[in-house]
Amino acid sequence: MPATDLPPEIEAWFAGRGWRARRHQAEMLQASDAGLHALLVADTGAGKTLAGFLPTLAAFCPSRLDGAPAPEGLHTLYVSPLKALAHDVQRNLLTPVEEMGLGLRIETRSGDTPSDRKARQRARPPHVLLTTPESLSLLLSYPEAATLFAGLKRVVIDEIHAFATGKRGDLLALALSRLQALAPQLQRAGLSATVAVPEEYQGWLAPWGDIDSVALVQGEKGADPHVAILLPEGERIPWSGHAATWAIPQLYAQIKAHRTTLIFTNTRFLAEYIFEWLWDANDDNLPIGIHHGSLSKEARRKVEGAMARGELRALVCTASLDLGVDWGDIDLVVQMGAPKGSSRLLQRIGRANHRLDQPSKALLVPGNRFEFIEAMAAQEAVELGIRDGEDFRAGGLDVLAQHVMGCACAGPFREENLRAEVRSCLAYAWIDEAIFTRVLDFVATGGYALRSYDRFKRIVKDRDGTWRLAHPEHAARHRLNAGIIVDSEMLEVRFRNGRSLGKVEEMFGASLKPGDTFRFAGIDLEVESMKDLELVVRAARKSATIPSYTGLRLPITGTLSERVREMLADRAGWARFPDDVREWLEVQDYRSHLPVPGRLLVESFPHRGVEYTTYYTFEGWNANQSLGMLLTRRMEDRGLGPLGFVATDYTLAVWGLQAVEDPVDLLSPDILTHEFVDWVQQSHLLRRAFREVAVISGLVERQQPGKKKSGRQVTFSTDLIYDVLRKYEPDHLLIQAAWADARERMTDVGRVGDVLDRAATQIDHVHLDRISPLSVPVISMIGRENLPSGAADDDLLLEAESLASLAMRTDPVVEVEGD
Known part of the structure; x- marks a missing residue:
């Protein structure tokens, strides 16, 4: 240039x-x-x-x-x-x-x-x-x-x-x-x-x-960040749990020692939970705030303004403040729990100092031993400049349908002109004339099975080949409902005077009755009534529950999981670990095997009268959850009597009445052609995916002039349409779009496939006489995995310590099968 x-x-x-x-x-x-x-x-x-x-x-x-x-x-x-x-x-x-x-x-x-x-x-x-x-x-x-x-x-x-x-x-x-x-x-x-x-x-x-x-x-290279890992003072790193509440006294001391501390959590529940613990520890009455996406815009703006003016000593937040916010007084960033990826961690670290020539200071607070190793892997990845990110994918047909409708609202268009325009972006370069015609037909009629219903007829084609709106009112309806983010069903939380605090999920709100208490926006609240889509509350003296939110969990990235496996396999590098973590791995190495890059470790052992199998995939919670569903179905077919499974980012544990003698058979690649299709079609996944694409594409409206549908009404509408299309038009555009979402986003089927590829030729199956040290974190979660992260941490710690006393005994072990 x-x-x-x-x-x-x-x-x-x-x-x-x-x-x-x-x-x-x-x-x-x-x-x-x-x-x-x-x-x-x-x-x-x-x-x-x-x-x-x-x-x-x-x-x-x-x-x-x-x-x-x-x-x-x-x-x-x-x-x-x-x-x-x-x-x-x-x-x-x-x-x-x-x-x-x-x-x-x-x-x-x-x-x-x-x-x-x-x-x-x-x-x-x-x-x-x-x-x-x-x-x-x-x-x-x-x-x-x-x-x-x-x-x-x-x-x-x-x-x-x-x-x-x-x-x-x-x-x-x-x-x-x-x-x-x-x-x-x-x-x-x-x-x-x-x-x-x-x-x-x-x-x-x-x-x-x-x-x-x-x-x-x-860009010009800046100063290297200073990233440290917080460890318990005089105690061991917990075996299990995610909230890292053990660190609250040390974290509070760090807040007092710095000008402004930004504390990141991975979920909205944890933001509220950590804020509550910090507030209980706040003997000096320091100004500490909370920020997440479910709070009202007034609450968010108030906190953002206070941070910009340097009035807060600490702010607990989620990904709502991940990106680009420049508050110069922040001199410490804290990551509570696992970072999940080096790029995300780097982005969060950058909120401190926000100056190229001064190092950003960050503190990682692991909730358990696996998270400690993940924190070390992320720390080293940041130091080495290693980045990770998501793969590119083909553009969604539901988004394209929304865009076509938006173009029609702006004015009439010619099909060939809009198709060429759409194909000019890489995400939709794959769209050919036939697919684009299907999209236009969907926007115009709803598709073959729905074309007899007038409410789905949104655009029409004139004799000269020009497409235009079927009626001007469709433009207003489109603008009311357009958007990509489809939240779970939400209820507005407000005081009787009309002041809004934000939103909680409808499922959580429906579980409450007048007089019940919960904590939200850092305030203890008592329910007065639930009316329409609003939860009317007043200040309460004591809180009982913190709302948790559903949705897909943020999985550990492939880049970071590979580094975790490398660290586990690097025995010489264990010298850097705390004594309790090093001992954990040494006993695992003595009694069993360690997960290593390129291979799949599977352990089988009896425990409390049940046969357990653990799969160390390191492919993230979504992929492990999907694999657990598929394996239990296949175990049922094989007569192995599966009783359940539990997944973490690192491990899948499955238990049943019969021992798994041949995991290679269970993990054969054809599981993704037969069992996967059957499971997705029979589970809630495809319905949930269909609900989202139906809303995004404009087929089902969340809002109408003067009123808004409840989440239950939207779900009822989409379920009815889904059943009709599955029966009469199974190749409908939105069924296709829902399948794409179910495969790529909801099940992480690509990462499941990576596990199956390793299992085909590179598997280490270890038969043990009892639980192994590495399996303690996942086994201790059984019966508690459906509780919000943090809510069951005390029980998790007690159960994990009990299991650990058994797992850490160094009696000799049985045989190992390899390829």
Whole structure:
């Protein structure tokens, strides 16, 4: 790329702050001046956001305008995964704009934006609009979209790794293809600190997958983070449990020793649970807050504002604050429990200091011994610069159907034009004429089995071949229901005066009656009544329950699980481990085998009159849960009398009346052709997947003008339609989409396949006379696995200690079978 001089206004602004423009910031401007799209991969604190906006700021500098008037209309779109990030970027971007006197108007737009402001933004847009994929898609559905975006020059996609591989990425990719058609001169910029394979993201970002049109800009290297692992003082690391409440006294001491501490948990339940424990330990009455996605926007904004002003000493949060939020006073990040992936950990660590030349400080708090090893593996991966990430997948047909409907809301379209536009993004390059025609037919009629129902007829084809809305009211209904995130059924939690605290799952709310108490948003609440979709509460003196939320668990990544196995196999490296962890592995090595990369360890042993088999897959909870369902079905067919199973990220334990003599037979690959199909069809999985794709595609509406359906009503509607389609149109578009979700997302069938591949040729089957040390954590969970993480930790610890006393005896063991 040719060198580009920074405009003097920007040079002066940097100099006035004692800064210099970093190389990667200048290269982003060079790429823009060369007419290229760009992907910036740079460490947290490297000024990525400013780098992405530098071409926009330059376009409004008087020295570049050379006497011409500043551009009018919408110039730049900024798309972020989180509402909080958009508001944070607005605050930080206003400073250079105001200090340089550029006169840029910058606004945010999300689901929380008032409707009058949204209408004004369409009529008189700001120069820079900060938004989310869902809000952008809705904005494109208005008739004025063509005029609004005609002059758009730039789209900046922050934290691109958080979009590209999921359905939100599908929606954003389709929105980008639409924007490029409306504004052919549009330049795209993607920003990330944790991309593992940049070339894949260049292809995703590029129109028509033309990777040469996307410049790859690598950021200047920052200071290495300081990552430590917290260990119990004078005690052993627990055998089991996930909440790590043993660490609360030490964690509170760390909070007192630092300016501001950000404490990450992996679930909303754990955020509330850890917050409760910290508050009980808060003898100094320090200002400690809580933040997660189920809290009301008012509660989240209040906490975000307090953090920005430096008023909190600690904040307990979830992934709601994973990405990009820049609060300069944070000097310590804590990860409670397992990190699950090096990229996610690195992203969270980057919230501390947020400066390239100063090391971020992080503390990992493992809940058990496996989590300690996982924490060490993640710590070393961060030190070595190893990243992990999700694989790319084909775009979802349900998302495509929603996009087609949104395009129809904006105005009539020609099939061939929209198909070409859709195919220009990599996620949907696989769509051919036949598949696209099926999508159009679904949006127009609901499909063959539903075409006799008028409510499914949303678009019609005119004689000249143009598609348009069947009735104008469909546009309003689409905008009420469009979106990708399909939460579980939720109930609003509010006080009698109308003040909202947020939402809990309908299933949890339905279990409560007046007088029951629970803790939410850090407050002890008593139920007064449940009316419609609202849970009316008042302050209570004592809490009894913390809501837990369903949904898929975040599994350990393949990259990190491989490192865990390498550490287990590296006996020389055990010297780094605490004495109790080293002893645990040494006795396991003496009595059995250790899991090693490339091989599958299976152990069989009797315990309390039942025969157990443990499979050390390290493929994550979702994959192990799926494998457990399949194995118990096959064991039933073989007459082995399965009684149950329990899964963790690392291990699957199955127990039954008869011993498993040949795990290779149980793990044969054909289990994924026969048993898998039967299981998914007969289980709730396909129905659940169908519910989500039916809502995303617009077939079933969650909201209607003036009212909202309950989760039970939505489920009832989708179940009825599902039964009709299974019977009369089993190859329906949405059945196909539901199967794709069930295979790829809900069951992690690809990782199950990896286990079967190893089992076919590289399996170590060990017969033991009793429970092994490595199996204690998973066996101790039996009977407690359905409780929220943390709720049963005391019972888990007692059971684990009892099992450990048996497992750690070093009597000789029986035989080993290998391939």
